[in-house]
């Protein structure tokens with residue numbers, strides 16, 4: 001009996017030791033935030049606009065913290081602890097390390113457009129760092145990159161890139177946008193930037209965020225503070241102390257995960273992409289280190305407004321939403337002098353804490369769908385920037401001939417203007433060149449049964465034709 005009791009206690013202990021809890025603290029003013037931060041709490045999410053910060057505390061400090069902040073709310077246990085894993089099911093509805101390996105290998109085996117996972121380096125503990133490429137484009141087509149699980153306790157980021165790969169490969173050939181993207185771009189995915197930390201969290205669902213390099217005396221290095229651009233600019237959101245959750249390491253790119261990744265990214269030269277994280281429902285863009293706008297501010301802001309139109313994510317620079325951070329992946333992607341500016345964003349998927357979708361497939365599906373929408377728009381925008389579209393005007397016999405679109409992408413009505421000295425006709429073509437509509441009068445109500453996707457509006461008169469690409473998205 002006693003023996004059984006001891007065995008039972010041992011089984012229970014690891015879960016108890018992992019029992020960190022998330023607490024949501026109301027934040028009315030900036031000084032409220034400063035007070036919470038200066039208490040030394042680990043802040044996991046938050047928004048000045050939405051008036052809250054979440055902190056992660058050990059179970060034994062829960063009561064004290066709840067007392068300290070009137071109105072504080074204890075968030076569900078499932079948000080901060082993996083409780084539904086079994087031997088057959090690594091991380092509930094999330095994909096664990098072995099489930100990832102199987103998923104990507106199977107996708108590559110069953111689909112000619114998907115390359116076998118390929119190593120770009122080795123992690124601190126010696127695991128392969130893998131990328132996957134999906135494309136049906138000619139060699140040299142522009143690259144777009146999606147990364148996930150830089151922070152090992154954010155499996156919702158991995159779920160999004162798995163959904164994206166599944167959607168692209170399944171819908172290629174029937175969905176015009178999936179077809180257009182894979183015909184014109186090389187889509188690269190790093191499903192697990194931090195495999196050591198992710199393995200550590202499997203299967204107990206620990207809350208390891210950083211990598212597993214404990215050599216500085218702490219519990220790992222925050223990969224997303226270790227990139228070289230403006231590394232260690234100051235101590236806002238980036239710490240010199242090894243015990244901190246935002247410890248930036250001993251030097252820029254000191255970690256094998258960042259060094260290998262940055263060398264590899266420089267070799268594929270992506271136009272841009274998403275470095276996916278969770279949680280909070282935000283879309284961040286540079287500069288994070290000092291909250292100043294980049295020369296591409298209007299592009300970042302305009303695209304962010306468009307991409308968040310469906311999911312309502314708050315967007316802006318990190319310092320606008322909560323606080324500055326330095327040494328992160330988007331600042332490096334945009335600012336580092338080893339390459340041209342790459343237009344990267346950090347989506348913070350709107351998960352329930354770190355593990356909140358482990359037994360909630362409906363929220364997981366919603367998050368994946370909302371991020372898929374952002375992924376599509378990002379690809380379409382990036383590909384338009386490098387000129388993958390047709391001409392919009394021409395000079396014919398001394399008279400101008402042109403076609404201009406109203407807002408794009410469009411949901412219900414496409415508006416357009418044709419400039420022509422002689423009568424011109426207008427048609428809508430899909431990406432295969434098939435005419436799907438013949439609008440007139442400067443606007444076209446999009447039929448409800450027409451698929452979302454990429455289309456061309458074409459205007460022609462007796463002498464010439466021009467066309468413009470647009471995207472139907474609703």
Ligand SMILES: [Zn+2]
Pocket residue numbers: 150151154277278
């Ligand atoms: Zn993160």
